[in-house]
Amino acid sequence: SSTRLLIKGGTIVNADRQEIADVYIEDGIIKAVEPNMKVFDEIRVIDAAGHYVMPGGIDPHTHLAMPFMGQVTSDDFFSGQAAALAGGTTMHIDFALPSDGDLLAGYKQYQEKASKACMDYGFHMAVTKWNDRVASDMEMLVKDEGINSFKFFMAYKGALMVTDEELLQGLKKCKELGALAQVHAENGDAVVEGQTRMIEMGITGPEGHCLSRPSILEGEATSRAIRLASFVNTPLYVVHVMSIEALEEIIRARQSGQRVIGEPVVSGLALDDSVLWDPDFDVAAKYVMSPPIRPAGHNMALRAALSTGLLQLVGTDHCTFNSTQKAAGKGDFRKIPNGVNGIEERMHILWDLMVNSGKITPMDYVRITSTACAQIFNIYPRKGAIIPGADADIILLNPNATSTISSKTHHSNVDTNIYEGWTLKGKIEVTISRGRVVWENGVLNVFPGSGRYIHLPPYSYLFDGLDKIDSAYLSSLKAPRHYSK
């Protein structure tokens, strides 16, 4: 028997158009989007009048069940995804981090962790060293396992950091495979120097975290990664863009025609670093993430860039640690596990911050929370659109209702929330995941094992025509030159 659902009378919002229409869903797929559709028997009808009906959010940046800095993140694939669904996100792309740098084994470990998934998910793979085995594993992952992006860490020296030489090899391999290279852009050597400086000055609290790794180090690494990607002529995706310095590098590169994508995260858009000076260690420590949340002003610049399309999509970097885990860094900020929450809050905060403030339209909201991510990771329009044939991942947002964030009521498995007490206008009242109503009337209806792995195919639109640029370059070298005899 097929499950049928009719969403009636809502304002359907896609990235490119907005209309009042009904959405008819059968077996998890959108079958029709038309005004005034007939209601047949045995169809569940959801009255969406006065609500925005939009594609479910896709979070391009999460860390679930990840071992990191001597701890394991408190949200696993079930709790983190349940939280996501309660907040209107219906798919995420998680960073598989191989514990020993072995990509294939790491990938298998992550698929095992994700066996309890209750929502659709994909993977990026982190590359933390370079050798022939890494190169052949990358090839296997792209060809057989649905991975089309690889993250290189330019920071976390002694743990995850790669050298420029390793990054260059990685960029070359990504280009060959049609995979998107991603960078964590901070100068890891200089970060260690900055940390030593703080400790020598006796600054050991959470404020030392942001003081030790200022935005100039993010700007430097962003510039370096962008120029190396230009040298290799391959697209680049800069994750968690937190500063004006990084933003300026991305804007310059994009304006020169380079294919660079910039991903701000909710914490960097919504907060400033004053929170890290809270005298209560437990309060300040919950905001410790890398790159750090910046002084006031950076957040406003990131919002402006997002509203004008200079930044393309928004992630969360959801990476939760309980206060007992954060306490590992009491007396030495270098040992505070880095990471903040956001997977459950992203959609509500962005609506309030960007749409209610008049910075963007509901269509832009759909683009930055869903459509752009689907396009970049090459699964559009199966995801990221409300059109016939697409997966029925849909949210209903009531623009007049409000909600208040609290660790006491959130669904994420963490005992704090960096947005504690925030009241936001615009409430996601219903979440539909592949045709199933999973969030309604404040109640989750999810079960482990119902989430599907979404294969992300190589060669997104970002690779179109790159070969033409390469051959133009080659023929320019072959042209007669004054010094050849």
Ligand code: URP
């Ligand atoms: O602080 C952060 N961002 N933790 C997660 C790891 C990363 O660098 O994305």
Ligand code: ZN
């Ligand atoms: Zn990172």
Ligand code: ZN
């Ligand atoms: Zn991250």
Ligand code: ZN
């Ligand atoms: Zn309602």
